[in-house]
Amino acid sequence: MRNKRMFVLMIVFIIFVAVMGFSIGDRKKLTWPENFALDTSGFFQQWLYRPAGYVSDLVHDLTHLREVYKENEQLRIAAAAYARDSIKYNFMEAELKQLQDDLSFTENQKKLNNYKYLIAQVVAVNNDPYDETIRINLGSKDGIKPNMVVVTNKGLVGLTTRVDPFFSSVMPITKLNVNSTDTKQIAATVLGKENDSFGIVDNYDSETGKLSMSKISEHDPLKKGDTVITSGKGNVFPRGVVIGTVDSSQVGDFGLTYTATITPAADFDHLTEVFVVQTPDLGDETP
Known part of the structure; x- marks a missing residue:
């Protein structure tokens, strides 16, 4: 019952602020009740907006953090693959050099002796x-x-x-x-x-x-x-x-x-x- 009353009061308050906005129109000077009503609504809007902003920033930061984590995972996988391929390349390069040296040796020896x-x-x-x-x-x-x-x-x-x-x-x-x-x-x-x-x-x-x-x-x-x-x-x-x-x-x-x-x-x-x-x-x- 109490929640119902609070809801009704909030609706009345919102309608009141809206009516005041229309009634103000193009007037440059406001009465003190109108100033009080506008200041009060601004106060409540401030306290409602700040928590909403904090929650929105927190959600954004968490989303960004998750994206950074995924990027780090991909970078770690790429680094591991690079290290593996680098070792494989160095091994193959050393093996190729050894085979080239062996071929050069045997060819030179064949020219010197019929072995x-x-x-x-x-x-x-x-x-x-x-x-x-x-x-x-x-x-x-x-x-x-x-x-x-x-x-x-x-x-x-x-x-x-x-x-x-x-x-x-x-x-x-x-x-x-x-x-x-x-x-x-x-x-x-x-x-x-x-x-x-x-x-x-x-x-x-x-x-x-x-x-x-x-x-x-x-x-x-x-x-x-x-x-x-x-x-x-x-x-x-x-x-x-x-x-x-x-x-x-x-x-x-x-x-x-x-x-x-x-x-x-x-x-x-x-x-x-x-x-x-x-x-x-x-x-x-x-x-």
Whole structure:
């Protein structure tokens, strides 16, 4: 009943204000009851308008906040996709560069010597000092035989030893030991001085990470920075394979010949791809 009365009063008040508005017309001066009525209606309108404005602003802010949240979600998704694609691109770019280097290496080697290069993936590395071997994913089914030279596009890695149908073991040159009967010494020379330089690479020092080259003539023009390659003598290592660079040279134990310290060219800590060298005298064709 009370609500009904309030409603009736509000209707009467609104009608009263409207009638006053029409009655005022073009008059410039208002009576004090008319001023009071207008001020009172303005007061109530002010208190009704402000909360409505606050509510409207709050709804607008909440709507805007929701849109910002959606935009942030989309940006996070885009950033994650970019990071993923960037990693994928960098990996593919590195892989493409590696393949280009491998292709360039094999093409250049074909121009120098009539060798064939079978690319292989390193599947395992055994760092046991008593049985240090490298396992590759090529075997007898691919034409691999024992004592075939294995290289990277940087330099000599070693020789194949045990050959299975689909995999092979490689003995790295880091196992070279002058006191071991199993060591296959490497006849070596200097690139560009093949007719004037000769020596034997026959030992590896695990503490220094260097190879030793012995039986060097005192008249040998070998010097620091020279590139040491296989000479092809001995019918084990084909000629022209890079072994490393000369680090230093010194007089041998008996003063008759010189020895040299060589930094290996191949990076044995990061072996992922290698090449098995097929020489013409092995008589095998690439499958």
